[in-house]
Amino acid sequence: MSCVxxxxxxxxxxxxxxxxxxxxTSSxxxxxxGFELAPQASSTVDVPTPWSGRVWARFQCSNDGGRxxxxxxxxxxxxxxxxxAGAAPLATLAEFTLANASGTDFYDVSLVDGLNLPxxxxxxxxxxxxxxxxxxxxQCPSELAVQDGSGGTIGYRSACVVFNRPEYCCTGDYSTPETCPPTDYSRFLKDLCPRAYSYAYGDALIRGRITVIVIA
Structure with a gap:
């Protein structure tokens, strides 16, 4: 007999x-x-454990022509x-690794691939x-901003996505925490959101038990 x-x-x-x-879902x-939520609405999702994956928000959505x-x-x-399918690299990510009932969960908010909503x-x-x-x-730097058709900013691309350089992506000669320090762009993010990952080696995961993901 087994239980989940x-x-x-x-x-x-x-x-x-x-x-x-x-x-x-990663594992x-x-x-x-995916599902839709009206303003101030909430929905629950049952997540069998162990599990790892991510949650993000899409907005300015349409269903033109049935797509x-x-x-x-x-x-x-x-x-x-x-x-x-995952998000295009322009989304604020809530990332999780959930253990069984007797274990510890790990979670973080990641801005590594960009961000769109708090x-x-x-x-x-x-x-x-x-x-x-x-x-x-x-307030994001204009070179990283993504705008909609009316000129409003709808997201912030990461410096790695925009410039594709090792010092921003922490690759190649910059592939370790010692060789890939924060950049001006990741410091900008960290100053505004000190409890989120701002680049690949920005922070350690947090431990706990999850109840609510608020997209605001």
């Missing part, structure tokens, strides 16, 4: 507009891969469900919150 333990994510949309959360049983797409955070599936991970049991609660779109 699970965690429950409550994903809440604190934005004043609709979003479409997406998920990607463990698959979970729902679902988003200007920010799109996964390219053409549907609300991402079906195993995200907070709020755990239970007094474990630390990790987040990027600031709307960086209003």
């Amino acid at each position: 333990s699970s965690s429950v994510f409550t994903i809440r949309n604190n934005c004043p507009y609709d979003i479409a959360p997406g998920t990607l 463990g049983a698959s979970i729902t891969t 679902f797409s988003s200007q920010s955070g799109d996964c390219g599936s053409g549907q609300v469900e991402c079906n195993g 995200i907070s991970i709020v755990p239970q049991g007094g474990c630390p919150v990790t987040d990027c609660p600031v709307d960086i779109n209003a």
